[in-house]
Each structure stands twice: as structure tokens, then as C-alpha cells.
Amino acid sequence: xxxxxxxxxxxxxxxxxxxxxxxxxxxxxxxxxxxxxxxxxxxxxxxxxxxxxxxxxxxxxxxxxxxxxxxxxxxxxxxxxxxxxxxxxxxxxxxxxxxxxxxxxxxxxxxxxxxxxxxxxxxxxxxxxxxxxxxxxxxxxxxxxxxxxxxxxxxxxxxxxxxxxxxxxxxxxxxxxxxxxxxxxxxxxxxxxxxxxxxxxxxxxxxxxxxxxxxxxxxxxxxxxxxxxxxxxxxxxxxxxxxxxxxxxxxxxxxxxxxxxxxxxxxxxxxxxxxxxxxxxxxxxxxxxxxxxxxxxxxxxxxxxxxxxxxxxxxxxxxxxxxxxxxxxxxxx
Amino acid sequence: xxxxxxxxxxxxxxxxxxxxxxxxxxxxxxxxxxxxxxxxxxxxxxxxxxxxxxxxxxxxxxxxxxxxxxxxxxxxxxxxxxxxxxxxxxxxxxxxxxxxxxxxxxxxxxxxxxxxxxxxxxxxxxxxxxxxxxxxxxxxxxxxxxxxxxxxxxxxxxxxxxxxxxxxxxxxxxxxxxxxxxxxxxxxxxxxxxxxxxxxxxxxxxxxxxxxxxxxxxxxxxxxxxxxxxxxxxxxxxxxxxxxxxxxxxxxxxxxxxxxxxxxxxxxxxxxxxxxxxxxxxxxxxxxxxxxxxxxxxxxxxxxxxxxxxxxxxxxxxxxxxxxxxxxxxxxx
Numbered sequence: 001x002x003x004x005x006x007x008x009x010x011x012x013x014x015x016x017x018x019x020x021x022x023x024x025x026x027x028x029x030x031x032x033x034x035x036x037x038x039x040x041x042x043x044x045x046x047x048x049x050x051x052x053x054x055x056x057x058x059x060x061x062x063x064x065x066x067x068x069x070x071x072x073x074x075x076x077x078x079x080x081x082x083x084x085x086x087x088x089x090x091x092x093x094x095x096x097x098x099x100x101x102x103x104x105x106x107x108x109x110x111x112x113x114x115x116x117x118x119x120x121x122x123x124x125x126x127x128x129x130x131x132x133x134x135x136x137x138x139x140x141x142x143x144x145x146x147x148x149x150x151x152x153x154x155x156x157x158x159x160x161x162x163x164x165x166x167x168x169x170x171x172x173x174x175x176x177x178x179x180x181x182x183x184x185x186x187x188x189x190x191x192x193x194x195x196x197x198x199x200x201x202x203x204x205x206x207x208x209x210x211x212x213x214x215x216x217x218x219x220x221x222x223x224x225x226x227x228x229x230x231x232x233x234x235x236x237x238x239x240x241x242x243x244x245x246x247x248x249x250x251x252x253x254x255x256x257x258x259x260x261x262x263x264x265x266x267x268x269x270x271x272x273x274x275x276x277x278x279x280x281x282x283x284x285x286x287x288x289x290x291x292x293x294x295x296x297x298x299x300x301x302x303x304x305x306x307x308x309x310x311x312x313x314x315x316x317x318x319x320x321x322x323x324x325x326x327x328x329x330x331x332x333x
Numbered sequence: 334x335x336x337x338x339x340x341x342x343x344x345x346x347x348x349x350x351x352x353x354x355x356x357x358x359x360x361x362x363x364x365x366x367x368x369x370x371x372x373x374x375x376x377x378x379x380x381x382x383x384x385x386x387x388x389x390x391x392x393x394x395x396x397x398x399x400x401x402x403x404x405x406x407x408x409x410x411x412x413x414x415x416x417x418x419x420x421x422x423x424x425x426x427x428x429x430x431x432x433x434x435x436x437x438x439x440x441x442x443x444x445x446x447x448x449x450x451x452x453x454x455x456x457x458x459x460x461x462x463x464x465x466x467x468x469x470x471x472x473x474x475x476x477x478x479x480x481x482x483x484x485x486x487x488x489x490x491x492x493x494x495x496x497x498x499x500x501x502x503x504x505x506x507x508x509x510x511x512x513x514x515x516x517x518x519x520x521x522x523x524x525x526x527x528x529x530x531x532x533x534x535x536x537x538x539x540x541x542x543x544x545x546x547x548x549x550x551x552x553x554x555x556x557x558x559x560x561x562x563x564x565x566x567x568x569x570x571x572x573x574x575x576x577x578x579x580x581x582x583x584x585x586x587x588x589x590x591x592x593x594x595x596x597x598x599x600x601x602x603x604x605x606x607x608x609x610x611x612x613x614x615x616x617x618x619x620x621x622x623x624x625x626x627x628x629x630x631x632x633x634x635x636x637x638x639x640x641x642x643x644x645x646x647x648x649x650x651x652x653x654x655x656x657x658x659x660x661x662x663x664x665x666x
Binding site: 170174200201202203204207211222232234235236238241252256258259270271272273280303 | 503505506507532533534535536537538540541544555564565567568569571572574575576585588589591592595601603604605606609610612613636
């Protein structure tokens, strides 16, 4: 069996949980302890990735360059990774600077049916002799066959691994098994899985992915991440070790890392009603807060708004549809 | 497919989370809302079951009779259930009184290799024309074959269902699948599963149980329960509905119930380092607090004590072995 690569986006997806206000001290401590625990990969940056700090998405306390420099200084064996959504991150402003700062792995992401958008960024990274992964976000919205053809495109651009993201936490273990098995059967490169916990299945789905052939798994300390959070890293690693899989991680050092992260992040993510409904509806957790606000304004049930958004298959960036959905529901009432 | 029976022990296993101090108001509100949501079964009492309120295990704020009477008054379609460990609950003092108060289902529990101990209690309940289940606790400690022969004994005594408890949260989904399938293949009565979340797998394991043939699943609001907690009821029901299974529960009413429970219980269970290590070691979560206290006293790592207790295969009631394990480790250091 191939060794599993655990990729830790606590300092990227986790930063959603603190509105991107991670401090210099948080990054210093976390990156030092991650290196010590033998983490394979540490992903760092704004919650929405490189170049995404903005008035609309929330401004990071520290710049991309500051965050990457701090972590770069503390990492030796652990590889430094970034999440890159073309559109937020430009090649010649953001990506070039990040590579100059010593980023090892660039994960270039698009909505699961829009792999074309990742071509230039993946090719640029490969041209600079760095590692590039392709990331398919909101992957529950496409069939195994569609995901397969999008992943093949990314492989064609030079991607060295494909990561399926369950951005809305909408998968059941059987879905994960089927899609990961299919991707592994048609690709020549490793496949990974990034879980969210909206239905309480982040760890269960990650184990299903590993059994189906995924060799890269994402998890964050205490599950810190957008909405209901990610797969809780230390529980994931414990469960993998318990099942006889190796991760190269020293578990007790990882447990300490998670305890420190809990102090830094102040409170753990919560699996509440709106997270659960967003998981069932297949809507990204980032919609929860604006949905709650707008539903209150229009005196409609925020859960009904979420279900309506699910029916309309919304993706991040379409937050204006919340208003439309709330208005429709308020007129029906 | 058989309909799934969801059994909710929030007012029993959940009471561990508040040291058995559930108030009259908590019970009134929860039982009324559970009935409204269409819960099939509500399990009520001290965390360790009927007759277990004591100086050693913690005293309940309310007596068994008070708790059962309050809930009985509010339940119509929802059946009232109790957890009974022979030794804590006597037949002629505790069990007779509970049946007189109108309990519908009595779940008679023993360590997974000691089904013999449940014979008299199960036979008594059946003689009184009430429903009796057999419960095998700490079931990760026995093979499928051993669990099978113990379950057959319980079936022979008259048990009308067998519940496998993952008391230490030590199972992986594959273990659950294998054991539930085996039990379903040899028993004539329904099989159920009661999860704990020490490895973050409570929901994943519960879904695996349902797929393997289990038709009774336990879950508690927000996961309230001993240690790392149980399967989070509302996420479990959402995931089951998402997978096309029916539970008879009105999900939105259940989400409201869980929100109210969160207010009553004040804080959600946490999946911290010691919970994770206890899950890997296969030690019941109730050991966590005394282990932390004694390890500190002897200046040894509480995680090492937990692993040592797992090696010695301790079960509840053997807390005196903590001291012995800590002493041994401190002498090795």
C-alpha cells in the first residue's frame, strides 16, 4: 500500500474560523509544531486562497507574503503548500511572488466542471519546476464521469495529483468510494480527498476515500474550517493508524499541536442546524451567515432558503441569489 | 427495507455530560419536543442506567421515578425506554417500580462476554409483557463469533433485539460492517448499534451499521454523552434521510430539539486528545478524568496510562487499575 500523504490546511481553511485574523504568533507556533510532528504538507494563506484577501471576502490580518515567509522559515521536511483559485490569484502578481518565497506545492482549484480555468496556472507552476495539484471544488455536484473528464484535463495540463473537495459536506461514504475508485481507475496520478463535516461524516468519508485508493487526505486541527469545519486532523490520523495505515506523523506531537491550535482559534467549529441543512442541500457553508441575515430580514425560514439555494445549485460567488430565493419564499408565504 | 428505529438516549447517556444534573425543566422540554419530532424511542435516567445514582457514580438531581414520570406524561407515540445494568438495578426494587411507572422498553446490558447476567432481568421484563432488548457493552473487545454466542443467549432469554455498544468509540467502519452482518445472519431478532465519537466516526459507523442490516440506531442531541459523546442525533438523521432511508422523524422539529438541548446542556462534547487516545486504546471514556488526575499525581503522561489500561483490557468498575498502571509507568520512568 502507498504511504498516505496528510495535507494540513489548518492555516488556510481554518482561517475562515477566525475571519482570516491569524496572528504572526499563531503561524510561528503552528508551523514549528507541524514540522516537529512530521506533517507531510502544510497549506497556508487566506481562507479562500492566494490573493483572496479583500473587502468582499474578508481581509487577512497578515499579507500572503508575511504568512508564507513565517511558515517557510520553520519548515524543513514539511512541504509548504498554497490554495490558488484563478481569478483571485493572478500569475504575475501573486503566484510568481509565492513561488519566489519558496512554496513547494500549488493546489490550483476550480469549480468541479470548470477545469479549463486552471490550465494557465498549472502550466506556469510546472514551468517553474514546482509541484502542481488540480483541485475540483463542490465535487458532489458532478457525476463520476464528469469529474473524470475534468480531472483528465488537469492531468493533461501537468497536474501531479487531483484533489476532490466535498466543499459542502454533502457526500455519503458510498458516494466517496464510487467517485474515488473511478478517478483512481482512469488517472495516472494520485487522488486526494478534502472533507467537510456538515453531516458529521468528515472522518468517515476520509477513511472511505483512503480505502478506495486516495493517497492524499486533508484535515485540520480540531476540524477548524469554514462552517461545520473539516476532517478533524488528529482524529483522522488516529483512525488511520488504528486501521494500520501509516502517515509518517508522530501522533502525540500532533495531539499537542491540536491542543495549541484550540487555544489559538478559541472555539471549535459547531455542527449546528444550518450546517446540517447546508450539507443536505449541497450548498457551501460560506452561505450560512448571509442566508441567516437575509432570511431574518424577509421573515422566512433560513433552512427553507438554504434548501431553495440547493435546488438552484448555487456555488460560491452567487450570493446575490440568496436575496432572490428569500424574496420568492416570502411571497409564497 | 425495514424502517429504521431511532432510539434517543440524550436524557440518559447525555446526562453524563452534565454529571446527571438534568432538571425537571430540561426533561419536560426535551420529552415534549421529542414526541413532537416523532422520535421512536426516548431513553431516560441516570447516565449509568436505572438504580445507578450513587456516591461513587454520581448522584442524579432527580430520582429515577421523577425522571420517568415527567417523560411518561409527555410521551404518546414515542416509547419510553430505560438502560438497565443488573447489579445497579435490582428487579424488585428498581425494575418493578419502573415498569409500574409505564416504561415500554427495557434495555438490559452487560459486558459483551457476560450475557448470562442479563437472564433474570430479561425474563422478568418479558413476564410483565414489556419489551426487552439485550445490550452488549464494550463490544469491540470480543470477536464477531463471541458476540454472536452471547447475543444468542440473550435471544434465548427472550430479548426482542440486540444492541451492540461501541462504548469506547474504538470501532472502524469495517469492524462495524463485519460484526453487524454476522449478528444479523445468525439472529432472528433485530440488531442495533450505539456509537461513541472518540475517533470521530460515530456517524460513519452508524451508517455502516445501517447498511449492514442494523435497524435500531442510537444518537443523542448534539452528541451529548460520556467523554467524546455519542452519534450526533440530528446529523445522523439528516445523513440517513440524505441516503434515502426513512426514520419517521420530522427533521426540522429535531433540529429545533437539538438547539434547545444545546442551551440546556450548556456545552457540546469535545473530541480532545484524551478522548482520541481512549478510542485507540479501547478504554471507556469514563476513565479519562480519573486517569488525568492520577497521572498528574504520579508525574506520568496520561496518554501512556490510557494505552497501558487498554493493554490490560480494563472495563468500567476497574478504576483501581489506573493507580497500578500509573505506578508502574512512574517506576519505569
